Amino acid sequence: MISVKNLKKSFGKLEVLKDISIDIHPQEVVVVIGPSGSGKSTFLRCLNLIESITEGHVYIEGVDLTDKKTDINNIRTEVGMVFQQFNLFPHKTVLENIVLPMMVVRKWNKADSKEKAYALLEKVGLSDKADVYPDSLSGGQKQRVAIARALGMEPKIMLFDEPTSALDPEMVGEVLEVMKQLAKEGMTMVVVTHEMGFAREVGDRVVFMDEGVLVEENEPSELFGNPQNERTQAFLSKIL
Amino acid sequence: MNDFILVIQDMLDTVGIDFKLNIIVEYLPFFLRGTLITIGVSLAGIFIGMVLGLFIGMGKMAKSWIIKLPFVWYVNFFRGTPLLVQLFIIHFAVMPSGSSTIASLIVTLSLNSAAYVAEIFRAGIKSIDRGQAEAAHSLGMNKVQVMRYVVLPQASKRMIPPLGNEFIVLLKDSSLGAIIAAPELLYWGRAATGQYYRVWEPYLTVALIYLMLTLSLTYVLNYVERRLDTE
Numbered sequence: 001m002i003s004v005k006n007l008k009k010s011f012g013k014l015e016v017l018k019d020i021s022i023d024i025h026p027q028e029v030v031v032v033i034g035p036s037g038s039g040k041s042t043f044l045r046c047l048n049l050i051e052s053i054t055e056g057h058v059y060i061e062g063v064d065l066t067d068k069k070t071d072i073n074n075i076r077t078e079v080g081m082v083f084q085q086f087n088l089f090p091h092k093t094v095l096e097n098i099v100l101p102m103m104v105v106r107k108w109n110k111a112d113s114k115e116k117a118y119a120l121l122e123k124v125g126l127s128d129k130a131d132v133y134p135d136s137l138s139g140g141q142k143q144r145v146a147i148a149r150a151l152g153m154e155p156k157i158m159l160f161d162e163p164t165s166a167l168d169p170e171m172v173g174e175v176l177e178v179m180k181q182l183a184k185e186g187m188t189m190v191v192v193t194h195e196m197g198f199a200r201e202v203g204d205r206v207v208f209m210d211e212g213v214l215v216e217e218n219e220p221s222e223l224f225g226n227p228q229n230e231r232t233q234a235f236l237s238k239i240l
Numbered sequence: 241m242n243d244f245i246l247v248i249q250d251m252l253d254t255v256g257i258d259f260k261l262n263i264i265v266e267y268l269p270f271f272l273r274g275t276l277i278t279i280g281v282s283l284a285g286i287f288i289g290m291v292l293g294l295f296i297g298m299g300k301m302a303k304s305w306i307i308k309l310p311f312v313w314y315v316n317f318f319r320g321t322p323l324l325v326q327l328f329i330i331h332f333a334v335m336p337s338g339s340s341t342i343a344s345l346i347v348t349l350s351l352n353s354a355a356y357v358a359e360i361f362r363a364g365i366k367s368i369d370r371g372q373a374e375a376a377h378s379l380g381m382n383k384v385q386v387m388r389y390v391v392l393p394q395a396s397k398r399m400i401p402p403l404g405n406e407f408i409v410l411l412k413d414s415s416l417g418a419i420i421a422a423p424e425l426l427y428w429g430r431a432a433t434g435q436y437y438r439v440w441e442p443y444l445t446v447a448l449i450y451l452m453l454t455l456s457l458t459y460v461l462n463y464v465e466r467r468l469d470t471e
Contacts, residue, residue, distance in 0.1 A: 050374050077380035087375035091393050101379040104389055146375075153379055 001026045001188050008055035016042045018212040029189045031199040034209035040192045044161050048079045080150030084162040086142040088134040095130040098149045120148040124178050140171030144178055160191040208232045263441045267432045274425035275449055282411040285349030293357025300362055318355035324416050331420045341422035353410050364399035397468050404461035408454050
């Protein structure tokens with residue numbers, strides 16, 4: 001579903017991603033962990049070309065993102081993204097946040113879009129917040145709206161970039177719960193996170209990244225219980 | 241001259257203030273005409289300046305430096321040289337000889353304010369968090385849609401206070417037109433001074449009219465800002 005081949009990314013002279021290759025299969029939940037500055041967010045942002053790719057290829061359902069002829073906007077509708085800082089549109093109400101891309105990008109009519117948006121809000125447990133502005137929501141609520149907004153495009157893949165890192169501790173659970181539900185429904189997900197509990201419980205595969213390299217990947221029980229690489233061991237011993 | 245003015249004039253004379261109200265009364269129709277021209281020239285200037293400024297601001301944000309260069313130097317020139325010099329160059333050199341002074345004044349104010357508007361526009365867009373555009377792009381919006389639905393609606397709110405300031409500055413700067421004899425407000429002040437060799441009466445009146453214009457503008461702008469705040 002996603003195929004990454006020899007991906008390299010540099011910011012000026014700084015090489016952030018050094019030759020990363022990985023395949024992500026349909027309905028798989030891949031959790032990316034690693035110390036900050038390891039390039040895991042950059043890796044994720046390359047998967048929908050929010051970050052430009054310096055070298056190598058990323059294929060989404062066989063389509064090469066780096067090919068100049070690829071209609072990237074079209075691919076992005078299939079790849080939803082959730083950000084650490086939520087990035088809701090502050091000048092739009094919760095409902096409008098979800099409806100806007102439906103109407104503008106998918107060209108659905110207003111009535112259909114609204115109906116879908118209400119269904120999504122119900123799914124993330126925020127039906128009563130449809131007409132308020134994002135400003136008045138808590139962090140956890142904002143992130144759930146952001147998830148609903150991304151789902152509104154009916155994507156085949158969801159990317160999560162540290163979705164709970166900017167939240168107060170008591171709000172982490174409600175967001176993870178929505179993500180778990182999504183995983184259960186068979187969504188293909190790539191999740192960058194520091195929530196090891198989530199990685200263990202929901203991840204089909206955990207990937208450890210360090211200094212721009214994909215150091216080790218395995219099933220969660222194996223990677224957490226029996227890490228092979230010493231960098232993985234060092235990282236896990238610090239956080240577990 | 242009506243009785244009321246005569247009474248005031250008597251009072252001024254009694255306390256020994258040398259101030260001739262009849263000059264103001266005589267020139268009032270001209271001041272009013274000048275005020276209308278000042279307003280018209282300023283409105284035209286800010287309107288054309290805004291349209292040009294948006295275009296120049298976008299040009300300045302181009303990625304390629306070769307596209308950016310002429311816009312950068314446009315802004316450098318119009319912000320870095322005195323408005324009066326620009327007015328002279330445009331009136332005496334650029335515009336065909338015999339063209340109206342009002343036209344020259346409008347062209348100069350428009351080109352000048354375009355440079356400032358371009359910077360206001362650019363700063364407004366830059367002030368919107370990058371995450372907003374990233375989120376919009378991640379939902380599949382193209383560049384135009386991101387600008388239209390996400391960035392510009394937020395940036396335009398932030399652009400209103402500096403744009404208001406620019407409008408006020410432009411209104412006051414339109415008085416430079418007097419020097420090329422464009423018949424705006426200050427021009428008529430100078431005419432009255434020339435005729436009667438009196439300074440206080442015409443210039444104080446002109447100053448008060450400018451003050452009334454800028455204060456009403458400030459009031460309107462504050463109102464607009466408050467309206468946008470509560471939305």
